[in-house]
Amino acid sequence: MRLVAFKTNGLLKAFNKHNELIYQKEIHEQNTTQKLEFTKSNYYEFNGVFFGVCEGVGDLDYRDYPKNLNFNALLCETIENYLLNAKKPLNEQQKALLADFLEVYDKNIEKGFYYLEPPFFKEKESELLKMRFETNVRS
Known part of the structure; x- marks a missing residue:
């Protein structure tokens, strides 16, 4: 798992490899982080922007890893x-x-x-x- 930074509020969604919605959460705070699972074939969407989560140091800006x-x-x-x-x-x-x-x-x-x-x-x-x-x- 890795902390992912979100600068604005919005709707976070998670999808499996079959593009089926498996999770969704409303983020109400600005400049917050969420602990998210690493992605291999699944992916996330936040306010219309698709992204994955990989290992690494520090909080991940969701816009920095647009695909697995x-x-x-x-x-x-x-x-x-x-x-x-x-x-x-x-x-x-x-x-x-x-x-x-x-x-x-x-x-x-x-x-x-x-x-x-x-x-x-x-x-x-x-x-x-x-x-x-x-x-x-x-x-």
């Missing part, structure tokens, strides 16, 4: 080729995963800590650093 992410299928070679050679992947799935990974990375840099930690984010980052270290050792 999972970087298991992202190849480290895709990240490395883009960062070192500015080579975008041809595969559409890799292209989308790379764009999402870079957005999460930028948000974490902006915050100065692991604010967003979707599944397999840290593993891919660690794998990438290991690849770079091994490449430098061989050089």
Whole structure:
């Protein structure tokens, strides 16, 4: 579970993977937080804005995680080729995963800590650093 920040009042809804409403709660206070479950295939909606909840440090602004992410299928070679050679992947799935990974990375840099930690984010980052270290050792 993670605290999610809401700056305004409104209606919070939770949906399962079949888009069925499973929970709803009226938020009456402004600048409040709610403890919400992490999402994988389910999602939330607040005042018409859809969002997910991932692990991370600090209170999550619901607008910062608009969809559930999972970087298991992202190849480290895709990240490395883009960062070192500015080579975008041809595969559409890799292209989308790379764009999402870079957005999460930028948000974490902006915050100065692991604010967003979707599944397999840290593993891919660690794998990438290991690849770079091994490449430098061989050089």
